[in-house]
Amino acid sequence: MxxxxxxxxxxxxxxxxxxxxxxxxxxxxxxxxxxxxxxxxxxxxxxxxxxxxxxxxxxxxxxxxxxxxxxxxxxxxxxxxxxxxxxxxxxxxxxxxxxxxxxxxxxxxxxxxxxxxxxxxxxKPKRAPKKVNVPTRAKKAAPKKEVVEDLSNYKEATHAELTVNQAVKVLLGKAPVSGVVVEIMKDDVQVQLNSGMTVKVKAKHLIV
CATH class of the missing domain: 1.10.1710.10 (ProQ/FinO domain)
Structure with a gap:
């Protein structure tokens, strides 16, 4: 076949x-x-x-x-x-x-x-292979020691002794913030912080 x-x-x-x-x-x-x-x-x-x-x-x-x-x-x-x-x-x-x-x-x-x-x-000319830069590990900076402000010369403010334009420190968060008294009301005190922000607090939250 x-x-x-x-x-x-x-x-x-x-x-x-x-x-x-x-x-x-x-x-x-x-x-x-x-x-x-x-x-x-x-x-x-x-x-x-x-x-x-x-x-x-x-x-x-x-x-x-x-x-x-x-x-x-x-x-x-x-x-x-x-x-x-x-x-x-x-x-x-x-x-x-x-x-x-x-x-x-x-x-x-x-x-x-x-x-x-x-x-x-x-x-087209062959492209040269790109150089790959291997980043070197940056040494971690030692953590900064927090500077604790000495508040021994300050005392808690009382409503009666506060005056307008008086420099005070407001107890906010971990550290007190500097500011100036702008208005004294019946129960509260309005303070303008150095950052420009205005806060309303009790006198007991201020130190002078």
Missing amino acids: EITEKFTNNKQIIAFLTEQFPLCFTAGSSDAKPLKIGLFQELAIRLENETRVSKTQLRGALRQYTLSWRYLHCVKQTVKRIDLDGVEGDEVSEEHAEHALKTLKESKEKAFANKKKASNSEE
Whole structure:
């Protein structure tokens, strides 16, 4: 029993078609001819018993053949289409000729753009690898010792002895804050801190 290897790519199939139907398919520098519309169906019937190629492969190879620049160049208005045996039939319509011209133009533009892109990438000098600076660990500064203000010379203020514009210290948070008395009310004292903020506190929260 004869074992035949199946074709594995479009190039092999197109070469096979050129050999089987030389009046229809051409290769190399030979001018191509517009193919008859519906040629695939005829081709499938003729190669029905050909085990080396499937219909799917045949369709793919035929598409590649008709999208080649050599073929698109030949699809011009009034040029007659041919069948598998090279017999001329209908002429290429204006619509099909324009479509072929458009496809050819787009294909060439895409090919030239890719070629230019590849050329530019080769011309670009290779960048030297960036030097990575490994940061050195900064020595932690010794924690500053909190300066505790000597409050031994101050005493708690009383409502009666406070006067407007008197310098006082307000007991806020951990450390007393310097300020000036701006208003003395019945129960509270309004003090403007050195920061500009004004607070209202009891006299017992002030030291003088």
